[in-house]
Amino acid sequence: MANNSLTTDLKTQAAALGFVACGIAGADSVPLAGDRLRAWLADGAHGDMLWMEEKADRRVSPKALWPDVRSVIMLGMSYAPAEDPMRLAGASDVGRVSVYAQGADYHDVVKRNLKTLARWLVDQAEDVGVKVFVDTAPVMEKPLAAAAGLGWQGKHTNVVSRAHGSWLLLGAIYTTLALEPDSPGGDRCGSCDACQRACPTAAFPGPYRLDARRCISYLTIELKGPIPREFRGAIGNRIYGCDDCLAVCPWNKFAASAAANRAFLPRAELAVPWLxxxxxxxxxxxxxxxxxxxxxxxxxxxxxxxxxxxxxxxxxxxxxxxxxxxxxxxxxxxxxxxxxxxxxxxxxxxxxxxxxxxxxxxxxxxxxxxxxx
The missing domain is CATH 1.25.10.10 (Leucine-rich Repeat Variant)
Known part of the structure; x- marks a missing residue:
């Protein structure tokens, strides 16, 4: 294993780059993720997101994507909102945009800082290989984030952090270094089912299970064709994504908007867009x-x-x-x-x-x- 000093310095550097969470998981730390993915795909719950199926074999584990990887560095940037994401629920003249999309494109912001951190890591060790990923690659970010101790996958299937609630944007650095892994995050949802009850379209067939075909985020973002008539009324004034299941999570009371990366501060025309x-x-x-x-x-x-x-x-x-x-x-x-x-x-x-x-x-x-x- 790489020395503890390097790991400590890595996390310090990550914090300086705006990552509020940083943890390390082994490349073989999510052995059940592949089976769960295959079951989800077999149910057709991915809808028209055909790339999920086409790249499933590479998504099931880090080594399936890159055989040389030994450790996965998982990082999170906060986009905790300063205002209640549900405040426009009753507005009839404006649309509602998911909190993460009201500012700069997270793909660009997170990836830029991931690359900077990866270059720093390469400078610290000899013959180290790295690859950086944000969202678009076949990477199981959420199970890996839980394995790296950033939090746990909640009943809404997203990562929940004790410190940052449901408001983390994830990125990953795969490396050939054998770094000491962090302890995985333990599930702290308990008996709470607030996220399940909050969903306007009943997209959760059960805890920890999401049917994307019913999810408003899928319907307004990923679906290329007409939105099925059965969901149109329930969409209300949501025009890009949906925060309802995230917004009601009790763990958000610990999430400070001051920790949010300033790049994700809302632009007026995106926070309150006129229909x-x-x-x-x-x-x-x-x-x-x-x-x-x-x-x-x-x-x-x-x-x-x-x-x-x-x-x-x-x-x-x-x-x-x-x-x-x-x-x-x-x-x-x-x-x-x-x-x-x-x-x-x-x-x-x-x-x-x-x-x-x-x-x-x-x-x-x-x-x-x-x-x-």
Whole structure:
């Protein structure tokens, strides 16, 4: 094993780079993760996230991805919010964006600091190999974070920390060094089921199990097609992700917003985005507003789809006009969402629009929306 002095210095350096949590796990520390992943995939709970299935063999363990790895350094950055993530739940004129996406893109922030820490580690030891990963690689970040002592996987399946609650963004450094592992985090959920009860779409078939196909984060971010009708009402005004299961976790009372990395402080246009503005977005405006944000990866059409669903749930008559304009949008995804929203907001207006537009609609999925509305 590498000496304890190196491990201590590593954690000091990590803290200086803005990581509030740092722990070490052995490359073979999550032996059950592969079986759990395969069972989850077999149930189809990953929905349209086909990359989960395609890269499952490399995801099951660190050595499956990189045979030379001996230790995994797991790191966490805090994005603990200063305000209640649920405060806009009753607002009808704005959309709700998940806390982690209201500031800078965490992929860029976390990876930049991971690379700096990895370079420092390479300078401390001879012939050391390193690889850094943030989210997009086939890495089981959450089981590894628990194995490294950052916390435990809660009943909502996300990592919970005694010090930072549910508000940690994770990164990993794989290394060829044999570092002394930390003790794994123990489960402290107890009998609490607040996260299970908070889910608007019943996405948890049981504790520690998530059906992504029902999860609002999946539906508003990962799903490329129309959002299933059965979930649209429950989405409310959420336009990118959902924090409900995280926000109600009792362990958040120990999470200090002062520990949050300043890069994740909310931008006003992302913290409280107006639905009227979102419905009028073209591609250029979308790119400008969401530059430097993780939201940019879903593209304009999915964002306007989400905004239309939120508009349909709003009860606000002033959103009818921008929705009518979207009936002529180039994207079938947007047209379909606008049809549903218009029918909810103004049935009479929808009835007047329906005959001519239905007859001219070229897309089968959108025609189905007309028929069902």
């Amino acid at each position: 009227d503005d979102l419905l009028r977005l073209d591609d250029a405006a979308f790119r400008q507003i969401f530059s430097g944000s993780p939201i940019k990866r879903i593209g304009r059409d999915r964002m306007v789809r989400n905004a239309a669903i939120a508009a349909g749930n709003s009860g606000r008559a002033e959103l009818v006009e921008p929705l009518v304009s979207l009936l002529d949008d180039a994207a079938p995804l947007v047209r379909g969402a606008a049809i549903w929203a218009l029918a909810r907001l103004d049935g009479d207006r929808f009835a007047r629009e329906r005959p001519a537009r239905f007859a001219a609609e070229p897309d089968e999925t959108v025609r189905d929306e007309w028929q069902l509305a």
